[in-house]
Amino acid sequence: MRMTRASTEKSRSQQVIERRDFQLLLDALMAKGYRLIGPRARDGALVYDEIAAVADLPVGLTDEQERGTYRLKAGDPERLFGCGLGPHSWKKYLYPPELRLWQAQRQNGNMTIVPEPHAPERLALIGMRACEIQALAVLDKVLLGGAYVDRAYQAQREQVLVVAVNCGRAGKTCFCASMNSGPRASTGFDLALTEVLERDRHYFVVESGSKVGADVLSAVPTSPALEADLQKANAIIEQTAGQMGRSLDTHRLQEMLYASTESPVWDEVAARCLTCGNCTLVCPTCFCTTVEDYTDLTGETGSRVRRWDSCFTMDFSYIVGGHVRASARARYRQWMMHKLATWKDQFGTSGCVGCGRCITWCPVGIDITEEAQTIRAQNEAKQDTGTRRKKTS
Amino acid sequence: MATRLPEAASVTFSHPDPMVPHLYRVLRTRWDTGDTFSLELTPEQSADIPQFEAGQFNMVYIYGVGEIPISISGDPARRDTLIHTTRAVGTVTRVMSKLKVDDLLGVRGPFGSAWPVETGRGKDMIIVAGGIGLAPLRPAMYRILAHREDYGRVVLLYGARTPADVLYRKELEQWRSQFDLDVFVTVDRATGNWRGSVGLVTQLIGRAPFDPMNAMAMVCGPEVMMRFTTMELKKRGISGDHIYVSLERNMKCAIGLCGHCQVGSLFVCKDGPVFRHSRVEPLLTKWEI
Numbered sequence: 215m216r217m218t219r220a221s222t223e224k225s226r227s228q229q230v231i232e233r234r235d236f237q238l239l240l241d242a243l244m245a246k247g248y249r250l251i252g253p254r255a256r257d258g259a260l261v262y263d264e265i266a267a268v269a270d271l272p273v274g275l276t277d278e279q280e281r282g283t284y285r286l287k288a289g290d291p292e293r294l295f296g297c298g299l300g301p302h303s304w305k306k307y308l309y310p311p312e313l314r315l316w317q318a319q320r321q322n323g324n325m326t327i328v329p330e331p332h333a334p335e336r337l338a339l340i341g342m343r344a345c346e347i348q349a350l351a352v353l354d355k356v357l358l359g360g361a362y363v364d365r366a367y368q369a370q371r372e373q374v375l376v377v378a379v380n381c382g383r384a385g386k387t388c389f390c391a392s393m394n395s396g397p398r399a400s401t402g403f404d405l406a407l408t409e410v411l412e413r414d415r416h417y418f419v420v421e422s423g424s425k426v427g428a429d430v431l432s433a434v435p436t437s438p439a440l441e442a443d444l445q446k447a448n449a450i451i452e453q454t455a456g457q458m459g460r461s462l463d464t465h466r467l468q469e470m471l472y473a474s475t476e477s478p479v480w481d482e483v484a485a486r487c488l489t490c491g492n493c494t495l496v497c498p499t500c501f502c503t504t505v506e507d508y509t510d511l512t513g514e515t516g517s518r519v520r521r522w523d524s525c526f527t528m529d530f531s532y533i534v535g536g537h538v539r540a541s542a543r544a545r546y547r548q549w550m551m552h553k554l555a556t557w558k559d560q561f562g563t564s565g566c567v568g569c570g571r572c573i574t575w576c577p578v579g580i581d582i583t584e585e586a587q588t589i590r591a592q593n594e595a596k597q598d599t600g601t602r603r604k605k606t607s
Numbered sequence: 608m609a610t611r612l613p614e615a616a617s618v619t620f621s622h623p624d625p626m627v628p629h630l631y632r633v634l635r636t637r638w639d640t641g642d643t644f645s646l647e648l649t650p651e652q653s654a655d656i657p658q659f660e661a662g663q664f665n666m667v668y669i670y671g672v673g674e675i676p677i678s679i680s681g682d683p684a685r686r687d688t689l690i691h692t693t694r695a696v697g698t699v700t701r702v703m704s705k706l707k708v709d710d711l712l713g714v715r716g717p718f719g720s721a722w723p724v725e726t727g728r729g730k731d732m733i734i735v736a737g738g739i740g741l742a743p744l745r746p747a748m749y750r751i752l753a754h755r756e757d758y759g760r761v762v763l764l765y766g767a768r769t770p771a772d773v774l775y776r777k778e779l780e781q782w783r784s785q786f787d788l789d790v791f792v793t794v795d796r797a798t799g800n801w802r803g804s805v806g807l808v809t810q811l812i813g814r815a816p817f818d819p820m821n822a823m824a825m826v827c828g829p830e831v832m833m834r835f836t837t838m839e840l841k842k843r844g845i846s847g848d849h850i851y852v853s854l855e856r857n858m859k860c861a862i863g864l865c866g867h868c869q870v871g872s873l874f875v876c877k878d879g880p881v882f883r884h885s886r887v888e889p890l891l892t893k894w895e896i
């Protein structure tokens with residue numbers, strides 16, 4: 215996939231793929247040498263894994279999500295993409311949870327260090343949602359946008375093709391509309407599908423977002439989308455935008471958070487937070503890692519492995535003399551401040567895309583939108599008393 | 608399923624990967640104090656060490672044990688050897704302290720920001736160090752002394768726990784004997800025949816000779832020491848815009864990618880470790896940021 219691509223042009227032609235031809239799209243991608251990764255139902259949850267056939271998709275399933283709650287259940291029997299987000303994010307394919315960086319050989323007082331070769335794979339990511347595309351754009355800024363880039367990520371990123379799916383339903387923990395990251399995929403994809411399921415017809419409106427996408431599409435039977443098809447697809451996305459289970463008012467939020475570093479809110483959250491780190495593990499933008507060093511049994515080979523880490527662990531901030539963020543209060547504050555405030559200073563974008571995973575997968579149901587609202591209410595109350603005081607004086 | 612597909616062409620980069628250490632060989636070892644040692648290192652794969660600036664650091668890898676950030680304590684004008692001064696405090700530093708001449712270790716860097724010695728030209732320079740904090744400031748001393756005539760007064764204030772913990776003793780004595788330098792050393796606890804001052808390094812600031820209106824201060828030591836030092840410097844009239852501090856945080860990558868070193872919106876590894884005090888003051892006064 216290209217890093218930069220033409221933005222949405224009105225003129226971008228849209229096609230229709232009938233449901234009965236959908237397998238041919240998957241076949242066309244595989245014929246071009248892509249390994250397909252897509253949503254699958256496994257162990258009661260939606261995961262991303264290798265797929266090859268339509269039957270691998272979570273056909274006929276949907277989900278129910280709330281704070282601390284996740285359940286797969288039967289939905290429209292025919293629907294292919296009726297499930298929202300699961301605990302996995304696509305990040306694991308570009309920024310693996312565990313990656314060997316290099317190996318060192320030591321023999322007779324000599325040492326050599328051999329970097330791990332980058333072996334990117336051609337991957338087609340099928341069913342990426344708009345918020346997840348935005349998450350990838352955020353990771354691009356973090357891992358490729360600075361003076362130093364993450365080489366493994368860069369190598370793999372260039373080999374990824376994105377087949378987006380516009381959401382036909384918002385989950386109860388979703389708030390992409392607040393974060394301007396969905397529910398419509400408007401950029402950052404090679405192909406974008408909208409699934410239209412009617413009583414007598416089941417089809418996909420397809421938009422190609424890159425030359426590669428258009429090439430793939432040319433190998434699949436399609437028909438030009440009619441005005442009526444486009445209207446139906448649009449109506450579906452618009453309806454989803456109106457269904458968001460959560461919302462987050464971002465107006466002046468960064469400023470309010472900065473003014474609230476000593477707020478009692480943090481103590482109150484800390485009383486519930488288990489500092490388990492689930493929220494950072496499910497988050498599609500969290501990028502923190504640690505490294506570990508190993509030696510083999512002979513002691514002749516040492517290796518360094520990079521692993522996902524979380525600012526919720528105590529060791530994360532350890533320096534000789536103590537942990538910088540020893541309390542749960544400080545660790546939760548770091549997480550939320552980073553997602554909604556400092557990330558903007560660092561990378562010019564929010565660190566949160568509104569996917570809602572951290573709300574669903576928090577074992578005690580802590581909700582980032584609710585905590586942000588509490589901060590807002592406190593700030594506004596403070597300001598109110600401030601202006602009242604001014605007026606009376 | 609799982610048929611092996613042809614893998615895409617592997618990617619090669621023209622620059623070396625900043626995450627991969629380079630090999631260095633130990634040329635000399637020296638114990639500076641009971642728990643602090645200096646290693647003089649020479650690169651295995653090149654003649655010179657990479658150009659570095661005073662205040663920058665390297666990530667030092669000890670085979671099979673781990674990798675830690677250590678400031679470069681040598682003279683930036685010397686490219687033949689690399690010098691690190693380290694206090695043995697834990698897992699990696701203890702194994703590092705046992706390295707012998709000819710042993711190999713890994714080094715990647717230099718990373719981070721530097722002391723603004725160039726912009727200090729024409730000003731009085733006040734260098735305040737606590738404990739091992741003198742190590743990252745020594746390269747700044749070398750730079751200033753190499754162009755001594757470009758600066759006003761040069762004052763070094765150094766505090767150690769006990770006389771036995773005073774780092775670079777010979778060098779300090781030599782600097783003290785120079786007419787154009789004001790060197791004050793103090794210890795928290797006097798032992799033996801110590802005849803110098805006793806007390807905190809912050810207590811030296813009040814009587815240090817410099818013109819606060821035209822001065823620059825560079826401070827490195829434990830965070831509390833830096834907090835009180837900057838308070839005292841400000842009392843003397845130096846603005847926070849002319850005070851620089853070097854921060855310490857957990858670091859796993861040193862290139863702004865692992866997230867460990869964040870302080871507010873700053874990454875200590877790439878935005879620091881040297882910061883203008885006025886930039887970090889709001890963060891340093893908050894607990895556990």
Ligand SMILES: Cc1cc2nc3c(=O)[nH]c(=O)nc-3n(C[C@H](O)[C@H](O)[C@H](O)COP(=O)(O)OP(=O)(O)OC[C@H]3O[C@@H](n4cnc5c(N)ncnc54)[C@H](O)[C@@H]3O)c2cc1C
Pocket residue numbers: 532533534664673674675676677678679692693694695696697698699700701739742743854855856857858880
């Ligand atoms: C920019 C910078 C420059 C430094 N320069 C020097 C120097 O010149 N001389 C010197 O003696 N020390 C210096 N330090 C501190 C030095 O990095 C720690 O003393 C060292 O990491 C301790 O490692 P350890 O394994 O021996 O200790 P342990 O207590 O066993 O620590 C375990 C691990 O925690 C991490 N860690 C612990 N303390 C620190 C710390 N203070 N900073 C960062 N990571 C830490 C490391 O990954 C370490 O391996 C510097 C730190 C930073 C951030």
Ligand code: SF4
Pocket residue numbers: 493496497498499553565566567568569570571572573582
């Ligand atoms: S912070 Fe929560 S809602 Fe925001 S992107 Fe991360 S997991 Fe999704």
Ligand code: SF4
Pocket residue numbers: 494499500501502523524525526548549550552553866
């Ligand atoms: S600091 Fe915490 S919230 Fe920020 S990216 Fe790292 S793990 Fe995620």
Ligand code: FES
Pocket residue numbers: 857858859860861862863864865866867868869874875876877
């Ligand atoms: S040390 Fe990894 S981001 Fe700073």
